[in-house]
Amino acid sequence: MSHFNVAALLACAVVCLLAASHHAQAAVARANFSNPTYPGKCVVTSDVIMSPGQTGKAPNHPCASVTCMDNGHVEFHTCAAVAPPKGCKQRDFVNTNRSFPECCERAYDCRKYI
Ligand SMILES: *[C@@H]1O[C@H](CO)[C@@H](O)[C@H](O)[C@H]1NC(C)=O
Ligand SMILES: *[C@@H]1O[C@H](CO)[C@@H](O)[C@H](O)[C@H]1NC(C)=O
Numbered sequence: 001m002s003h004f005n006v007a008a009l010l011a012c013a014v015v016c017l018l019a020a021s022h023h024a025q026a027a028v029a030r031a032n033f034s035n036p037t038y039p040g041k042c043v044v045t046s047d048v049i050m051s052p053g054q055t056g057k058a059p060n061h062p063c064a065s066v067t068c069m070d071n072g073h074v075e076f077h078t079c080a081a082v083a084p085p086k087g088c089k090q091r092d093f094v095n096t097n098r099s100f101p102e103c104c105e106r107a108y109d110c111r112k113y114i
Pocket of ligand 1: 032034035
């Protein structure tokens with residue numbers, strides 16, 4: 001294979017990966033976490049009280065973000081679904097201590113089954 005072909009292949013691989021990640025849809029969930037004790041804030045848990053516009057890692061979830069909207073409404077975002085490499089099984093998140101979306105990185109088990 002010539003150098004030109006290798007370069008073209010790499011360029012395609014990068015573009016295709018970007019296109020694929022762009023199309024992968026992350027789940028979004030909305031909820032009402034308003035609390036009269038904290039008007040206008042999002043009371044996600046007794047420890048996690050956010051102001052509108054703030055984003056953080058969702059509590060009680062290994063890897064999701066929570067964004068405080070107006071009037072105590074929040075938006076949860078989970079990781080985009082990514083197909084595992086061919087012949088591999090998707091395992092757990094690599095490190096759920098990372099912030100979102102870095103925590104979305106998955107481990108894969110690519111041993112042959114059967
Ligand atoms: C959100 O919940 C609060 C308290 O339960 C309620 O007063 C408010 O009307 C709710 N907002 C919406 C848009 O449902
Ligand atoms: C994640 O954080 C906890 C608590 O700080 C720590 O015990 C654990 O080892 C960390 N895990 C990784 C994979 O870094």
